[in-house]
Amino acid sequence: MKVRLTKRYRFSASHRLDTPALSADENRKLYGKCNNPYGHGHDYVLDVTVAGTPDESGQIVGREALDQLVRERVLGRFDHHNLNTDIAELAGVVPTTESLAVTIEKALASNWPLRARLDRVRISETERNIFELEAK
């Protein structure tokens, strides 16, 4: 018996896509507007899915416990910040949404404190671009 529960969270952050491995022209060609020098921002939507079996409360996870974890490890650190400059794990990393998904999955999975296991994270940069990563 496997039940999965998904909760949706939101945070807003800025970033600029630019890799030192390429020239300025190549960066502009590759990343387009995402390479504009002063950066830009998105309202990211993060879906966190946990899996498990319900306990005696009829829940696989306490809602407040999950909210608190995501607040502490993700929202409190990422919301209204600059992904290029403010997030230690993203130093020297191009903050694509792919990188962001990997970083968030690691931040959540490391010393995971809840009984239900982390199943996956899904993050959208805009409604048209969605990235999903199964937890290891």
Place this chain on the structure above:
Amino acid sequence: MLLTRKAEFSASHVCANPAWTEERNRAVYGLNANPNGHGHNYVLEVTIEGEPDPVTGMVFDLRELKEILNEEVVEPMDHRFLNREVSPFDCVVPTTENVAMEIWRRLAGRIGRDGVKLHNVRLYETGDLFVDYEG
């Protein structure tokens, strides 16, 4: 092939275990333990797995599926207080997990047949919280 049909129902509930103290219920369920209940616009997505019938071209007759969802879920649950009016929630706490699992129990037997089976029940309590149950 997977086929998903959606249905909506609005219902009230209380999440509290009568064997527990008010404080413990408050600690576990938060606002959901408020004694007189509150409500949600639940959205149900039922996914069926099977291959299209070579004659009809359909995995499952959508009209029949709509009737099954109406009879098993929408009619009994829509505009009801789950704890008081819908079995087994007089004695099972109607968390989203438990409601999704009950919907699975109600549907599985009516949908399963040769080469066709219930694949997943997804129940949205709000746009920001949903549960998947695969049996």
